[in-house]
Amino acid sequence: MRANSTEDTKTLELGGLRMTKQRQVVYDVVQELAVEHPTASAVYARAKEKMPSISLATVYNCLETLTDARAITQVNIDREASRFCPNLQPHAHFFCAKCDSVFDVTLHDEADASEPWNLPSGSKLDEMNVAMRGLCPDCRTQTDYEPALPD
Amino acid sequence: MRANSTEDTKTLELGGLRMTKQRQVVYDVVQELAVEHPTASAVYARAKEKMPSISLATVYNCLETLTDARAITQVNIDREASRFCPNLQPHAHFFCAKCDSVFDVTLHDEADASEPWNLPSGSKLDEMNVAMRGLCPDCRTQTDYEPALPD
């Protein structure tokens, strides 16, 4: 039996996808930086440390390929640069307006994200993208000493 | 009493916002093109018909000002150009993957969009942005003769 325990750099074996060094590096970096939900530039910066010859275009390329292959997810919020996320479970993203960090937000058990909504009748929903903005727990508690003065 | 019946070009009176001809034109255009959820360029094109001297930068400017003043809403989906929407009620957007049209999606009565989600405990949610992709009713019925062959 194959171990799937502590391999942090698991080899990609995605349906007929040619596995290049670059793709593996990009994939590893997205895993590594998962909690910060890196942008393409952030992935590029880290990837370049591991493989100095890699180019930005290739990073974009790999990110797109991996996204199409559903190995990672592309996260968009407003017009900011896209971020990438290795969490393949259905989830939303919470953006802290103060510290700019991003949190994955899961669904309640058995819950359906589309439940509260009046979907157009007769339509077919393929995917839902949910972005939240607010203050994260940490920033919220620090908000006491926020300048309340007019500028 | 003031009529609020058929005035399609109601005058903006937003908290201390200086009302310029350009802002009024941009606001009118967003109202006018509401169903198509126009992009900044689309607003610019239509605005220029009404006021040939208006510039693109001013349109962006006005759209931002109006958004900040909560007279209109900015709608983002993936990395496409922002669209603008005069619907101030809480609502989501349904994007048809086939015909590219956009529909407003309302909440069920008394429903809370955040209900299905496990919000980070201690966080403060300010706004939620919900984008849906799929087939609109019209396009769905036309999907019978969609190529089902492998490529």
Next chain:
DNA sequence: GTGAATGCAAAACCTTTGCAACTGG
């Protein structure tokens, strides 16, 4: 009158593209 808004053009930003060289299966 005066601070804020406009118009213009140039710049910024993220992302995509064209193409020759390279490479994984």
Next chain:
DNA sequence: CCAGTTGCAAAGGTTTTGCATTCAC
């Protein structure tokens, strides 16, 4: 071997910016 991928640089589309001029209040 050879289609698919890379690296580079240049181009693309959207949005922002700097600044002199104009305008609403």
